[in-house]
Amino acid sequence: MASTGTARGPYRTGIRRREQIVAVAVEVFGELGYAGGSIRTIADRVGVSHATLLQHFGSKEGLLTAVLEEWDRRAFENGLSDVSGLDYFRRLPQATTAASGNRGLQELFTTMAAEASSPTHPAHAFIQRRYANQFATLAAHLQRAVDAGDVAPLTADQINLEVRLVTAVLDGIGLQWLLDPSTDVTASAETYITRTIAAWGAGG
Amino acid sequence: MASTGTARGPYRTGIRRREQIVAVAVEVFGELGYAGGSIRTIADRVGVSHATLLQHFGSKEGLLTAVLEEWDRRAFENGLSDVSGLDYFRRLPQATTAASGNRGLQELFTTMAAEASSPTHPAHAFIQRRYANQFATLAAHLQRAVDAGDVAPLTADQINLEVRLVTAVLDGIGLQWLLDPSTDVTASAETYITRTIAAWGAGG
Structure with missing residues (x-):
């Protein structure tokens, strides 16, 4: 994620927004399950539109995949990378x-x-x-x-x-x-x- | 289940019906998941009414518990009892x-x-x-x-x-x-x- 620090303007905003959506999706799926946690609930909590969320992830399945990848990434960063x-x-x-x-x-x-x-x-x-x-x-x-x-x-x-x-x-x-x-x-x-x-x- | 062989009439029918419902519930929950597998689908496949099914298990949760107990019972009978x-x-x-x-x-x-x-x-x-x-x-x-x-x-x-x-x-x-x-x-x-x-x- 070192590139995040040097990115500028809309690109950086896009990365941050994406990370923010994944973080909220983790919370919402964790609370309500995948079936119960709707795209609308996640979009509302982040404070973006349904369309913006889909623009980043394509579909609810795409968001789920991003969330599961985040889980693996965190586990790896927790001391396995070196x-x-x-x-x-x-x-x-x-x-x-x-x-x-x-x-x-x-x-x-x-x-x-x-x-x-x-x-x-x-x-x-x-x-x-x-x-x-x-x-x-x-x-x-x-x-x-x-x-x-x-x-x-x-x-x-x-x-x-x-x-x-x-x-x-x-x-x-x-x-x-x-x-x-x-x-x-x-x-x-x-x-x-x-x-x-x-x-x-x-x-x- | 030795008592099944000596039970008579309605009692025996009731035990068999119960076993039959659990067997079908295993299939339906296995295919459609617990959320997707409805009491109505299970009742239809068994060929009993919704009311009859609830009479045996009280609720969908009661049926789920019976199914999970069946799983443990089968594992135990698979060679762990002796x-x-x-x-x-x-x-x-x-x-x-x-x-x-x-x-x-x-x-x-x-x-x-x-x-x-x-x-x-x-x-x-x-x-x-x-x-x-x-x-x-x-x-x-x-x-x-x-x-x-x-x-x-x-x-x-x-x-x-x-x-x-x-x-x-x-x-x-x-x-x-x-x-x-x-x-x-x-x-x-x-x-x-x-x-x-x-x-x-x-x-x-």
Whole structure:
């Protein structure tokens, strides 16, 4: 977002307006759900017209995608952008906990991921792509750890299974945190990661 | 359900009708979601009146609860009713895979669990209770394994964390299976359980 600071006039206003709409959409979808949160409610809260909002996002589905991308971006910025290999996995508990700080986004993402498994859902393609990207990113970091000799060799199938398990644990803990905010997300995730890295070191 | 065989007349008809409505509700909620699946659609497919359906379940929320209870009952009957202690955990991958066989129920349950985190959701109390029961059941089996000397001693906090992790993995894998039916639920769950039991044996 460094370019925002140097942008001028209408362009900068457009970026700010877009960010503002996404922020409000996060709140509204978080409160009322995707089905219940209307474009009109979001436009009213931002103080723009329905037409202006659609000009930025094309449709309600486009806005949903922007909101879910914002969720991923925030999780990534929460300390994952400067680590690789095993350190990436070691940093996941902290990044997950920080992302959980936004209840609206966590609830929206978890609900969408479940609902969007239906091929007719507007967020289906986004969710499929998002999981594929997540698996590919984790697999690349695990492969890097193997190549560096930080963990014992793993086959492609084993790496695939490991990255799916890590993702499952983080998703499942996120769900428990939604249901019970006293859930210790960090402790759960750290226990899993520590134990898993130990198992990888011992030969996968 | 052994009593069904000996029940007579209207009582037996009532039980069968109830089971039939739940089965159709599973289909309809699975296809159209909870919001989209109306009581009228379900009643029409069963071939009963709206009034008859409400007579059995009181409300749409009552029907939803019956459907979610059916999901838990099926998972339990899929091989968990005759095992305890560590064997209960060893059997979980198989039971989870069998439960995943019903896509409609898996999708409904996963979506509901996420949506129902909101205190105003009709299934909120059911989902809270369902997770509390799940954690209590798993904790009792793990405590039994500790008492039998099958795993090293664990504090109450450690047991609480372990049962939440197991639940998170199974929920997360269920979600991945919804998004990608080629997901190997059994292999993922078995890897997790085997590794976890090894870690418990080594001192938690």
